[in-house]
Amino acid sequence: MIEFREAGFGYGEKPVLSDLDLRLDPGSMHFLTGRSGAGKTTFLRLLHMGLSPTVGQVRVFGRDTKGLTRREQAEMRRRMGVVLQDCDLLDHMTVLENIALPLRINGTKVANYERDLRELGVWVGLGKRLNAKPPELSSGERQRAAIARAVVTSPDLVVADEPTGNVDADAAERILALFVELNRLGKTVLIATHDMSLMRSAQGAGAHVLRVEDGRITRSGAPL
């Protein structure tokens, strides 16, 4: 489903990531770890086509991301859910409207799915906060709203960049539990984090750990 073939990315002469050769199978779960600035976010941006590899190939859903038109890129992004550290919620919309946004982008009539959307809100623990605006939410609530938005269209791939970066331990546990649940539902999940305790909490989830070091990615050990 996702394949990096001798892929790399750099700014000018300076490579950020190089010799990336790995494959993420459908339905698998991965933690991408490494120190800050190691290239985790760059790796994720290559995946959701925020960046294009300067060498090699990044193949998503079987297609080389480099040759895609902007329209095709958008189509591909609609098949993935992305959660960024700063959440990127639209402040002028309510939580419910933010969660429903990918449906609107897909051209779905949101009013027909209001009950499902509310159930999704309850699932991420925001049942009573659905009519609030993002600035009224805590960091953890914002992260959970972003997760709900990422999964509302039931995408094949869920990518999260430091989803627990700004939340306390309890909220981090709850957020991790959501990703594990998503993976159990058959979604491919990739979480970039430098939080070792988060990975320890995922013991038994069968997740793989990818380590970013010196611009390269290595798969480490057996699944958690």
Add this chain to the structure above:
Amino acid sequence: MSRLLTRFFGPPETPIAPRAGLVGGLISLVAAAMAFLAVAAFEAGVAADRVAGRWSGELAKSATVRITAPAEDAQAVTAAALRVLEIAPGIASARILSETENQALLSPWLGRDADVAALPLPILIDITVSGRGPDAADIQRQLELAAPGAVYDDHGEWRAPLITAARGLRIIAGIGVALTVVALAVMVAMAASATLWSGSAVVRTLRLIGAEDRMISRAFERPFALRAAFGAACGAALALIFVEQMPRIDGVDALIAGASGYGPTWWLAPLAPLVAGLTALIATRIAAFVVLRRS
């Protein structure tokens, strides 16, 4: 009303693009000013057109014979000239202008109390032409033979520069309308670019969840177009009310003052917001296309 709409169609969706706020207000204001100027320019052009048509029509239907002769010969020369005019083809009627009519013609310049009789004025014969009128050169030749000192004037010398001037005014009005539309487009494009750049977080979010550039552009187009249309409607209405208040003069005075035919063209009322809205829509689309390609 909104409750009724909500009942049937559900609650309105929050627009994807954030409220345009101050920029939106400024777009309305600029559109209002531009529409006012465009409608005023258009009305001026229409008035010039009407005046030109009227001048041309009025002057083409008439001609004048001017008789300059010594006082003792004046009556005989006038009678001879009238005889020539009576039998000439293309002339419906010919009559000598009375002293009162001469006075009325000169009153705009000399005032109503002027003693016209004391002035050495030529005798004027007013001619109403029929069909395409007489052959000016032929009739002048006949007048020279029968009534020396009589000069046939088909008003062509007056008509040509007036019509040219009116045509010039129409062109200036047209350019004025076109320039205001271009200026509106540029202003809206600049505002849309600024909004898109300042709203880059919204653009990034929309891209992240799979919105195509076309969808993002559309999210910004509608509010801009609606605000421009609203502003233009206000500006156009104001301009039409202003034009309605303009003094209108009819008759001979109007011909001289050039004010005849100045009146509001009411079909502009719905057209102005339509053009402004469409202009804003296209300008926003182009601006969004450029910004989204670069971002």
